[in-house]
Amino acid sequence: MSLHRKVTGGKPATPRQAGRAGRRGPTPTVRIERRRATGEGPFLQAGFLAVCQPLASDLARRRQAFLAEPDDLNVHGLRGAARRLRAALWMFGPALPPPDAKWAQRELKWLVRRLSGLRDLDVLLERIVIAKRQNWGPQTRSEDLLFGLVTLARRDSVAAAVAALRSARASVLVDGLEAWLLEAAADLDGDVAVEGLVLPALRDLDAQVRADGRHITRLHARRRHVLRGDVKVLRYASEAFAQLSGREPIDAYFIALSDLSGILGDLNDDDVGAHLVERLAPGGTAPSHPSRKARLKAAWAAYEASTPTWDSMA
Template sequence: MATVVERERKYSADDGFRLPDLTGCGGVTTTSDATALDLDAVYLDTADLRLARSGFALRRRTGGHDAGWHLKVGSAGGDRTEYQFPAGADDEAPPAELVALFRAASRGRPVAPAARISTRRIERRLLDERGRAMAEVAEDTVEGRDLVTGERQAWREIEIELVDGDDALLAAMDARLKAAGARPVPVSKSHRALAGRLAVPVATPEAGAAPVVDYALAHRDVLVAQHPGAIGGDEDAVHDMRVAVRRLRSTLRTFRGLWDRRESEWLRTELRWLGAQLGPVRDTQVMAARLTDAVHAEPADLVLGPVAARISARFAADLATALDELRAALASDRYAELLARLDALLEGPTGRTIDARWVARRVRRAVNRADDRLDRALAGDHQRDAERDAALHEARKAYKAARYAVEVREPAVGKRAATLVDRLKDLQDVLGAHQDSVVTREVLRRQAGRAYAEGENGFTYGVLYARQAAAADRDAPAIARAADRTRRRKLRRWLEN
């Protein structure tokens, strides 16, 4: 399976539109001869078009230089990741490798032909002075048909896609096309073909609940969008998916009176399970990088024995195990049920009617709860360092919940809420650095024990442990300063309204 990142833009054009000369844009000096292509693509989706609604497009295409199965992830008009898989002559169902990637978007449901797109394409390559392809420009005459309703459409479309060019070239071509009368198109060809069914109105939350529901829906969508990357172990995808899970759990707790209590608590439990599958992957990735950097930062005469190699081997094995377990979880019926019931909760009617004051009270309560936990953690009456570390970790988690709650109100409050979000994030980061030190010291202690058992020198692990302990000793003043910055009266006054 091949994976490519498309950097393209789409435009509609009237019948009289003429493609402008694009030489001079971002180093383009000449244009290749035109190539005519006939492309035929059948798009598959669930009965309720979950793939399309989630920003996924699954097709089997014939014709062109990349015929076969394609799965596109992302919004049209921006960067999109495309997964390509060859198709056999009689293939009617997508290969298992692609099914695994869109399982979250389909909620585990079967897919079937939903639309057919036939395209007559005139394609040209834009070349630099060395003959290198910088971009491709295509003039498409398109016919689309919804295979369920039978609705047909025809249109003309211009598509530009970077090859070796950069964003400056994309911007220059965009400006020239718009000046010639082309209009940006924010949707894909398949969306246009399915427009009738995609336009069916969906239930909208009542005004008071809308900020909370919209926030939760946005992070439900992030979770689904990051699924393909997480399966591949992409660090950013795993991180973003994990954060989306945290935000959803936190939102269901902070605003739990909004929904049926039994269902929302079931979902929180299942989201905790999903987070527990993502956590070992992400934590292993972060810790491996953290310790590798720490070893490389030490003077060579303080690194005794194969420390870097041992760390690399240990975390490579841990990561492989964690990824296998994550992939099994993402392929499970449990995960599909979680997503389906999350949809039902967030897209269905809420359990009560609320107003902005109800939301504001719960945001204020989340912030106050975090303040109280930090105050107790810093009170200095802990008998052991481990107790204080655990209390600071709980405060950090409370500030995450507070930050997510404030984010719900950010669209309505504006700059004041955005500033508090930034300050809460700063405090969360300082508390996070302290927790990282706690976890890193424990990992180093265990690693030193393994080295000793295998007859290796544990000196370097002790050096690294001492440096982490010294950094932790400096955390308290930084935490206090960051907390003071979040508690300034002027910054928080809006919370009381």
């Protein structure tokens, strides 16, 4: 199987660039450096299965757990499993048949979105409780009313999410992934090292995140949300590559990525929570911790100061 990588402006495509390039039409390709199998590893076929098979199994397990008990922990776990597998498929995407890889990533994104509304309500419920317990601001009886309204909205959201996860679309995706992974792996070259495929993509995505977040505290909510998506992909793909290389993702770079992803998620939850409260209880106020912007500045500074350690893992 000939290997290629989509490029934009001469560089390996990041997730957003690949999406835009796909809408514009065919893109040029560059060859991935090959290395004959010497026993050093990890190599593409084995690495692909080592990363993706456990993630597909975890996705199936978490889907069943969610259908049995659609509580907040199972919602969070299922969304996380889908996102990690989607990041892994992005990481190996250039070596996979484009229609299949794109279909799997698109369907995983669909699955995550089917749970988004439910997860947003869970976060808002948790914040109402924590704000009251930790005295984030003035407490009023309206918070009890808001909690009740959000709880009622969650019941409807649970019904919609369960129906989606029980649908034929979800079953075909989740139940068929492991078989597809085996078929896809059979077509991968055994003489191509994983780092020859993955490292250029990680480097370019890291560079894009650093460029897009230079003025992070002044970014509009929408641009901050897009940046958060790229940070998540970079984090999950970097962790997968580290584990594949036999290293624990615990150095300063991985910690900084995790912290940055977390605070960007908190800020996104602030925005989503405000919209939810306006829809459910017009005139109400969504709970929000006052220190988030300061945390964002500190998290970005730590990320900027960190150095990726992928090359030392290759």
